[in-house]
Amino acid sequence: MNPDQAFPRQSPTASTAANETQSFLKNLANAIARDALNLHYQPRYKLRTGKTTALEALVRWQRPEVGLLYPETFIPAAEAHGLIYQLDIWVFEQCCKDLIWMREQLKASIRISVNISVLSCESVYFSQKLIELCKKYELSMADFIFEITVSTHMHDIRKLKAFCVTLGNFGAEFCLDDFGTGQSPLRNLLELPVSSIVIDRSLTHNIVSYERCEIIIKHLISLADELGIKTVATGVEQNDQYKILAAIGCDQIQGHYMSRPMNRKKLSAEILGL
Ligand code: C2E
Numbered sequence: 001m002n003p004d005q006a007f008p009r010q011s012p013t014a015s016t017a018a019n020e021t022q023s024f025l026k027n028l029a030n031a032i033a034r035d036a037l038n039l040h041y042q043p044r045y046k047l048r049t050g051k052t053t054a055l056e057a058l059v060r061w062q063r064p065e066v067g068l069l070y071p072e073t074f075i076p077a078a079e080a081h082g083l084i085y086q087l088d089i090w091v092f093e094q095c096c097k098d099l100i101w102m103r104e105q106l107k108a109s110i111r112i113s114v115n116i117s118v119l120s121c122e123s124v125y126f127s128q129k130l131i132e133l134c135k136k137y138e139l140s141m142a143d144f145i146f147e148i149t150v151s152t153h154m155h156d157i158r159k160l161k162a163f164c165v166t167l168g169n170f171g172a173e174f175c176l177d178d179f180g181t182g183q184s185p186l187r188n189l190l191e192l193p194v195s196s197i198v199i200d201r202s203l204t205h206n207i208v209s210y211e212r213c214e215i216i217i218k219h220l221i222s223l224a225d226e227l228g229i230k231t232v233a234t235g236v237e238q239n240d241q242y243k244i245l246a247a248i249g250c251d252q253i254q255g256h257y258m259s260r261p262m263n264r265k266k267l268s269a270e271i272l273g274l
């Protein structure tokens with residue numbers, strides 16, 4: 001057999017794509033190592049009182065000559081190519097620094113909600129590294145909520161549970177992100193010690209136009225209530241959505257209607273409802 005047939009060489013297009021991926025990952029690794037990522041924060045409010053319950057940290061990558069990149073354009077690559085652990089650690093350390101800054105500048109005692117990948121949680125070193133960072137910055141784990149999106153990447157829920165138990169012993173809280181879509185089986189509510197669920201914005205988005213969406217959200221809220229779990233609706237963009245969520249007893253809301261994500265310098269006592 002002609003060796004070329006047995007092991008076909010990559011077509012120029014495939015090899016170009018592979019080179020581009022390698023260069024993209026190298027740039028991302030450099031960005032993490034050189035602090036070239038940054039965080040935006042979006043407040044989450046208690047619906048009944050209008051007070052901020054937490055700030056969600058959302059990572060951004062400002063690439064010279066390319067522009068501002070949003071997480072959906074680089075988190076999947078970081079997860080697929082082993083960079084997510086470093087990225088999640090970088091985000092947590094930056095959250096620690098920003099939290100100290102907010103306390104000093106805004107005199108605000110606020111909690112930060114950090115998105116983390118289930119892949120990072122599967123490493124036993126991850127929880128230890130987070131505990132170390134908390135000690136280094138003299139913060140408490142109770143200052144943080146960890147948002148977990150249960151994705152198809154997850155292999156072993158026991159490792160995720162162990163992660164939650166370890167950090168939970170230090171006062172951290174956990175939240176199931178994007179609840180109601182994708183990989184969010186009810187079993188997770190049984191097995192993981194979560195204190196809140198985030199109702200996915202695709203459901204909030206349709207709450208006014210589709211009665212079925214309202215019914216689903218209403219029942220998610222009452223299920224969570226009975227389990228002693230809080231509900232957060234994200235992606236609130238209009239007053240009509242806000243009013244329905246208030247009427248059906250949602251605990252917390254987040255979205256452009258109240259506030260867009262912003263860098264820490266733009267946060268003020270007024271935005272935070274303090
Ligand atoms: P998520 O945790 O569901 O984050 C909420 C997303 O909704 C954010 O997008 C936010 O900007 C957007 N959003 C908030 N309010 C509204 C609204 O009213 N309307 C609309 N259309 N969108 C709204 P973003 O920042 O692009 O983040 C996307 C996802 O990337 C996040 O979804 C989260 O799963 C992931 N992610 C973000 N930051 C991190 C991080 O530091 N680490 C990890 N591992 N994942 C992250």
Ligand code: MG
Nearest residue numbers: 056115147177
């Ligand atoms: Mg989130």
